[in-house]
Structures are given as C-alpha cells and as structure tokens.
Amino acid sequence: MKVLILDGYVDEPTCLGVPPYVSTYVRYVAGALVDYGLKEKSIDYLTIDELREKLGLKPYIGNNYLEDFSKALNKSFVKNYDLLILISGLTVPGRYLGFTPLAYSELFAISHLKGPVKILGGPIRFGFAFKGGEFALNIEDLPFEFISLGDIEKDVLVALNLLKKQEFFKILKNFRTSEEIDKIAYKGSFILKKHFLYPNIICEIETYRGCERKNHCSFCTEKLYGKPQFRSIDGILKELESLKEVGVKYIRIGRQPNILGYLSLEEKNGFKKPNIEALEKIFKKAYDLKFQVRHIDNVNPGTIFHFQEESKKALKIISTYDTPGDVAAFGIESADEKVIKENNLKVYPEEALKAIEIVNEVGAFKEDKYGEYKLLPGLNFLVGLKGETRKTFKKNIKFLEEILKRDLLVRRVNIRQVMIFPGTKLFEENIKPKTKFQNEFKHFKYWVRNVFDKEMLKKVYEKGTxxxxxxxxxxxxxxxxxxxxxxxxxxxxxxxxxxxxxxxxxxxxxxxxxxxxxxxxxxxxxxxxxxxxxxxxxxxxxxxxxxxxxxxxxxxxxxxxxxxxxxxxxxx
Ligand code: SF4
Incomplete structure (x- = not known):
C-alpha cells in the first residue's frame, strides 16, 4: 500500500504546523501507520506548498484557480497513491511568511480526486476557516471516503480496518488516549526526513491536551478535547530521543494549553498548581539532548497569578534549560473587566500585570552581552468577544500603556479577530465573529503597531543585538x-x-x-x-x-x- 500524507497545515491555539513548524498530527499519523505494520518507505509526505509547486501552480492565482488545480491534480502522480491522508485546519488566524495553508478550493478539488481512498482530518474537524472574523464552514458534505471528526491518528487506523472488510462509514469519530500517543509518537519521527525543509524544521511537542480549567473561555476549542490527557514523562522523553536520532535540531514544547499545567497538582481558584519536578525532567532532557532551540508556547497567566512561588520556580527551570529568545505566550485576550467576566477569561488586568512582572523577574536576562533575552512574555488579544464595547479598545491601550510605564518587557503583542467554532460558548450564544467596532479596532491595531511595538522593540531588540x-x-x-x-x-x-x-x-x-x-x-x-x-x-x-x-x-x-x-x- 502506498500512502501519501498531505499536509495542508494546521494552526490551533495549542499547535502550530505551518513551515518551518511540523505539527504533531503529521508525526502521529506516520507513527500510527508504522505501528499498524506499514513500512516507512511506503509512506510519503508532501506539504501543500510543495504540491502546488509540483503541479506548476502558485497559491490562488487567477480566477480559474479551482479548475486549474483540479485539472493538474487529476493528471498528477497523486492519483496513483492507494491512500491519501489530508491533514488541515486553522482554528486561529495567522500570517505565514513564505507559506500558504490549504485553500477551500484546494480542499474541494482534493475531495473530488479519483484514485486514492481519501481521508480528511486534523483540526479541520471543527470546520474549515481561513481567517479571523468568520464562521467555520462545515466539511461533512465533501466527498472524501472518510472524514475524521475524532483524532486523525486513531481514525486512520479505523479506516484501514474498515477498508480491509470493504466497509465504509464516512464519518469517523474515534479518540486516542495519551498512552496510545506515547506508543506511536516516537515511531513517526522518521517522516521528518521527508519534509522539503528538513533539517530546517521545528517540531511541536505535546505534553497534554484539554484544558485543566473547570470553566472554559467562551471562544476556545481546547475544551472540546475534554478533560486533560497528560502524556507520560517517559513517553515524551522517548519521543525527544527519537527526534534527536533523526537529526531534528529545533523543538518547541508547545502543544498544550499551559506548559505550567503539565501533570499539575491541586487546584486553587479554578487554576492548578505547577508540577515542578515533572517540568524539570522534560526540560533537562531537552537540554541534555542539545537541541539547538528549546522553546515553549502557551502559559496561563492565571496559573502564575494564583501560584506565584511555584510558578517562579517552574519558570526558573524553563529559563535555565531553554535557549534565548523564548516566549511565554499569555492569552490575555482583553483588558476590559466586562469582557473578561462575560467570556470567563483567565485574568483581570492587575493579575495579568503581576504575571508579566513575574516572567520578567525570572526570564528577562541575557546570557551574552549582545544576545536575546532568555524568556519574555508575549500577549494575545482577541477582538469580537462577547460584551465588547468601544471602551474595550481604550482599556486595552491603557493596559499596554501601563506595561510601558512599569518598564516591563514584552516580546510581542498579537491581535486576532475571534473565529467561532461549533461547541464553543460563543457559537451557542450566536455571537457574530466580526467586531462591530471596526474603527476602534483599526485604531487599536494602529496604536499597538506604531506606538507600543516601536517603543518595545527598541528595548527588547536594542541596536547591536x-x-x-x-x-x-x-x-x-x-x-x-x-x-x-x-x-x-x-x-x-x-x-x-x-x-x-x-x-x-x-x-x-x-x-x-x-x-x-x-x-x-x-x-x-x-x-x-x-x-x-x-x-x-x-x-x-x-x-x-x-x-x-x-x-x-x-x-x-x-x-x-x-x-x-x-x-x-x-x-x-
Ligand atoms: S484557559 Fe481558556 S483559552 Fe486557555 S485552554 Fe483553557 S479554555 Fe482555552
């Protein structure tokens, strides 16, 4: 059996898979196929950008793009595969230098391709969306032989077993356990050698998924994964070793909603206490294996605020074993108390400021005179949330002004428009994704990019860095x-x-x-x-x-x- 894993890219709050990032999905699917008994050499891997290039097309150029893409695809080598696994799904909007995620026209054309059995999966299970301020499109009517609304790495095996029996159930919805991930993750590392940028890639590493909060933020899809499923320390260490073995140089331990939540302990005020020992084992191993980049992603500022001493110790461990330029990304989302309350966000402005101060205290140092800061906070804002008014934008600006006034360092501010997915509170409450306050939104963005960023960049990246x-x-x-x-x-x-x-x-x-x-x-x-x-x-x-x-x-x-x-x- 010849299999093609086609990577249409993923971008979720807790997993990035747009080059140079390679998502967990691709590696897990490859690992699951090997675990099923397929030979590594029978599994190919292509990104959507590579496929366009092989078809002689540039992304979405011309009015007839769908037709051009379909024609080229149907004449191409792709139809000779027995199985095509398309991985895709953007649940947060982003801009990607040099790379373009799968477009709806391409998804549509691939779904109609004759030849291979086609399976669609990844975060696209929440719907197809391309940018913020939109509702996701339903994908269930597309003519794929199988559509995974569960975990693609599990559904792909279910599909293979069904095919053996000549059976088809188009919609699959099977979920993997964290034990199963530990079993297949390291087996999938080989696929990275087939990436067109290899070894110039960075691998997203999962420690757990599902949010440890009892009540979730109104917009977030992480709660749809259910209760947190923590991977074992041994499983993660084994995967790190396998990545090192195949020649991976850069990693981000970013596939979790809150790195301080890994194997977290008792609860206080709806947040959980960091497990310092567990974190030390993971980060020390990454350090010992000498990955040249060892970074993290999401950190819940609420955990830092409610467990200040434990968080300082945990962040100290991270900033000891990581590499410079690391960012603890905080989903602040809004500095408006009304919006925070109505959307059950993580922190109020003063609490967020305390968390920013703590990361500065622990991570705002340089190992070399002209080097980058070791670990700084990054801030994410979301626009279009429930309860938003004109004043929300003013409050966001005031909050950022306070950061400048207190001389705190922030690596970057990300402003996104909310995307609305079924299953989230915003969807249930029929909230419109596009903010009503376009002028205020534009002004906020302008102010951040032209006032805040300018001042902050000069501090974070001084001349001579x-x-x-x-x-x-x-x-x-x-x-x-x-x-x-x-x-x-x-x-x-x-x-x-x-x-x-x-x-x-x-x-x-x-x-x-x-x-x-x-x-x-x-x-x-x-x-x-x-x-x-x-x-x-x-x-x-x-x-x-x-x-x-x-x-x-x-x-x-x-x-x-x-x-x-x-x-x-x-x-x-
Ligand atoms: S804290 Fe909120 S944004 Fe973060 S994972 Fe949980 S629900 Fe999602």
Missing part, C-alpha cells in the same frame, strides 16, 4: 526577510539579496516603519555593499567609507565615522 542562525525565508524587492528558528521569532529585514533558505548571523541596526532592520554580522567594512552600509551609518558616511576602502584597522574606520560605533560588530 546579534541574532545567530537566522534563516532566509523570503527575498523580494532587494530585501531579504530572515527569522531565527523558535517560538514567535522576530522577522528582520536585511537590505540585501541573500540566498533563499540559507543561514546568516545578523545584528540589529535600525527600526523603520514596522520593520526591524538587520545587517550581516560581522559587518565587513571593506567588502559590504554600499546599500547595507547606508542602513548602518547613513548615506554620507557610507559613501566616505567606500571612498576610503580598504581599511587596515578599525581605528581608521572610526576616524571616518567620527565616533566608535558597533565596535564589536564590524571587521576590516
């Missing part, structure tokens, strides 16, 4: 857009054409509009383009430097510049 191993993700109009691997990495605009998908060390020299400008580190004064030098020293000095090249020592460079600047960043 060196970003090692940044990767070139996009090159256009004479600029390269580079990002390091990691959680919420900063995008740096480099005024130079660099080879796509290459690594480069960069240092920050400026902030223009909404971009951070960086140049190659070390900066070779005798060889670098005038265009790059202009961004560092200004037009006049750059011209003078060019006219006086070659330099024998840095002192001569500083004579031209009239002062010592970036002394440790330049070379001659």
């Amino acid at each position: 060196i970003i090692k191993n940044a990767f070139v993700w996009e090159v256009k109009e004479g600029f390269s857009y580079v990002k390091p691997f990691g959680t919420y990495p900063i995008t740096i605009k480099v005024p130079k054409v660099l080879p796509l998908y290459s690594y480069i060390d960069i240092f920050i020299v400026d902030y223009k509009e909404r971009s951070v400008i960086g140049v190659p580190y070390p900066l070779d004064i005798n060889k670098e383009d005038i265009r790059v030098l202009k961004y560092v020293f200004g037009e006049n000095l750059a011209k003078k430097l060019i006219l006086n090249r070659p330099f024998k020592n840095k002192e001569d460079v500083f004579k031209i510049l009239g002062r010592k600047i970036f002394e440790e960043h330049i070379k001659v």
Whole structure:
C-alpha cells in the first residue's frame, strides 16, 4: 500500500504546523501507520506548498484557480497513491511568511480526486476557516471516503480496518488516549526526513491536551478535547530521543494549553498548581539532548497569578534549560473587566500585570552581552468577544500603556479577530465573529503597531543585538526577510539579496516603519555593499567609507565615522 500524507497545515491555539513548524498530527499519523505494520518507505509526505509547486501552480492565482488545480491534480502522480491522508485546519488566524495553508478550493478539488481512498482530518474537524472574523464552514458534505471528526491518528487506523472488510462509514469519530500517543509518537519521527525543509524544521511537542480549567473561555476549542490527557514523562522523553536520532535540531514544547499545567497538582481558584519536578525532567532532557532551540508556547497567566512561588520556580527551570529568545505566550485576550467576566477569561488586568512582572523577574536576562533575552512574555488579544464595547479598545491601550510605564518587557503583542467554532460558548450564544467596532479596532491595531511595538522593540531588540542562525525565508524587492528558528521569532529585514533558505548571523541596526532592520554580522567594512552600509551609518558616511576602502584597522574606520560605533560588530 502506498500512502501519501498531505499536509495542508494546521494552526490551533495549542499547535502550530505551518513551515518551518511540523505539527504533531503529521508525526502521529506516520507513527500510527508504522505501528499498524506499514513500512516507512511506503509512506510519503508532501506539504501543500510543495504540491502546488509540483503541479506548476502558485497559491490562488487567477480566477480559474479551482479548475486549474483540479485539472493538474487529476493528471498528477497523486492519483496513483492507494491512500491519501489530508491533514488541515486553522482554528486561529495567522500570517505565514513564505507559506500558504490549504485553500477551500484546494480542499474541494482534493475531495473530488479519483484514485486514492481519501481521508480528511486534523483540526479541520471543527470546520474549515481561513481567517479571523468568520464562521467555520462545515466539511461533512465533501466527498472524501472518510472524514475524521475524532483524532486523525486513531481514525486512520479505523479506516484501514474498515477498508480491509470493504466497509465504509464516512464519518469517523474515534479518540486516542495519551498512552496510545506515547506508543506511536516516537515511531513517526522518521517522516521528518521527508519534509522539503528538513533539517530546517521545528517540531511541536505535546505534553497534554484539554484544558485543566473547570470553566472554559467562551471562544476556545481546547475544551472540546475534554478533560486533560497528560502524556507520560517517559513517553515524551522517548519521543525527544527519537527526534534527536533523526537529526531534528529545533523543538518547541508547545502543544498544550499551559506548559505550567503539565501533570499539575491541586487546584486553587479554578487554576492548578505547577508540577515542578515533572517540568524539570522534560526540560533537562531537552537540554541534555542539545537541541539547538528549546522553546515553549502557551502559559496561563492565571496559573502564575494564583501560584506565584511555584510558578517562579517552574519558570526558573524553563529559563535555565531553554535557549534565548523564548516566549511565554499569555492569552490575555482583553483588558476590559466586562469582557473578561462575560467570556470567563483567565485574568483581570492587575493579575495579568503581576504575571508579566513575574516572567520578567525570572526570564528577562541575557546570557551574552549582545544576545536575546532568555524568556519574555508575549500577549494575545482577541477582538469580537462577547460584551465588547468601544471602551474595550481604550482599556486595552491603557493596559499596554501601563506595561510601558512599569518598564516591563514584552516580546510581542498579537491581535486576532475571534473565529467561532461549533461547541464553543460563543457559537451557542450566536455571537457574530466580526467586531462591530471596526474603527476602534483599526485604531487599536494602529496604536499597538506604531506606538507600543516601536517603543518595545527598541528595548527588547536594542541596536547591536546579534541574532545567530537566522534563516532566509523570503527575498523580494532587494530585501531579504530572515527569522531565527523558535517560538514567535522576530522577522528582520536585511537590505540585501541573500540566498533563499540559507543561514546568516545578523545584528540589529535600525527600526523603520514596522520593520526591524538587520545587517550581516560581522559587518565587513571593506567588502559590504554600499546599500547595507547606508542602513548602518547613513548615506554620507557610507559613501566616505567606500571612498576610503580598504581599511587596515578599525581605528581608521572610526576616524571616518567620527565616533566608535558597533565596535564589536564590524571587521576590516
Ligand atoms: S484557559 Fe481558556 S483559552 Fe486557555 S485552554 Fe483553557 S479554555 Fe482555552
């Protein structure tokens, strides 16, 4: 049997699977197939971007895209597979540099493909949605042979057993246990070698799923997973070892709603006490295995507020064993008390500020003079929640102003429009996803990007900060857009054409509009383009430097510049 796992990408509050991220779904499905008895070599893996390229298409270009995609697909190698497993689903809106998730037209065309038996699964089980401010579309009528409304890694095995008996039940809804995940997760690591970016990928690691809160936030799909199912420590360690064995360099322990909730202990005020010993075992192992990036994702600020001492200890462990540039992403969602109450959000503004202070206290340090901060909070805001008024946006701004006033560091602020999925409280209450206050929303976004971000970026990424191993993700109009691997990495605009998908060390020299400008580190004064030098020293000095090249020592460079600047960043 020849199987193709087609990755249409996933993005959920607790799992990212858009390149360079590889989601757990892909690895679990591959592991489940191997556990079922299939040979690794009979399982292929393609991303939707790779498929478009092989079909000679660019994403959604032209009015006839659906027709073009269908025609090309039906003539392609894809129809020769026995089984096609399509993994897809965006339940949070995002922007992805250089990669484009599966479009509805492509989903539609794939569902009609003749040849392989087709199974659809992943977070798309909650419906198809492409961006915020929308209701998800129902997928159950699409003509796939099987649609997984349960866990695709489990449903795929059920489907195989049904096929053996020549039976079809189109809708499958079987759920895996965390013990089953421990059994298949490590078996799926081989699939990563088939990723077109391998080894330049980052793997999302799951510790548990399902939210440990008793009453859930109104918008969140995590509660649909039921009570938390914790993976065993041994199961996670075994998976980490297998990832290391296949050559994975970067990991994010991000597939859980709250890393401080892993195997959490007794409850207080609806939040659970962090299990410091369990966290230490996981993070120490990742450190011992020498993954070059060891990052986290979601942290519940409510846990930090209600268990301050335990959270400090747990965060200390994380910031000891992780790598710089790590972000504890807080789902603050709103700073409006009314919205917080009506949507049962995690923290009130003062509580959120306390949690931000604690992460700063533990993680806002640098291991190297010009390095990145070790662990900073990130903030997520949601727009379109129940109870929102014009004042909500003012309160959000006031909250962020307070952060600036208290001189706290925040790595990034993410603003999203809510997406509404069946099963959530917002869906039941028939709340419209698009905010009524478009002008206020626009102003809030503008203020964050043009006032807050500008001030904060200068503090978090001071001029001279060196970003090692940044990767070139996009090159256009004479600029390269580079990002390091990691959680919420900063995008740096480099005024130079660099080879796509290459690594480069960069240092920050400026902030223009909404971009951070960086140049190659070390900066070779005798060889670098005038265009790059202009961004560092200004037009006049750059011209003078060019006219006086070659330099024998840095002192001569500083004579031209009239002062010592970036002394440790330049070379001659
Ligand atoms: S705390 Fe709220 S947002 Fe976070 S996982 Fe639980 S329900 Fe979802």
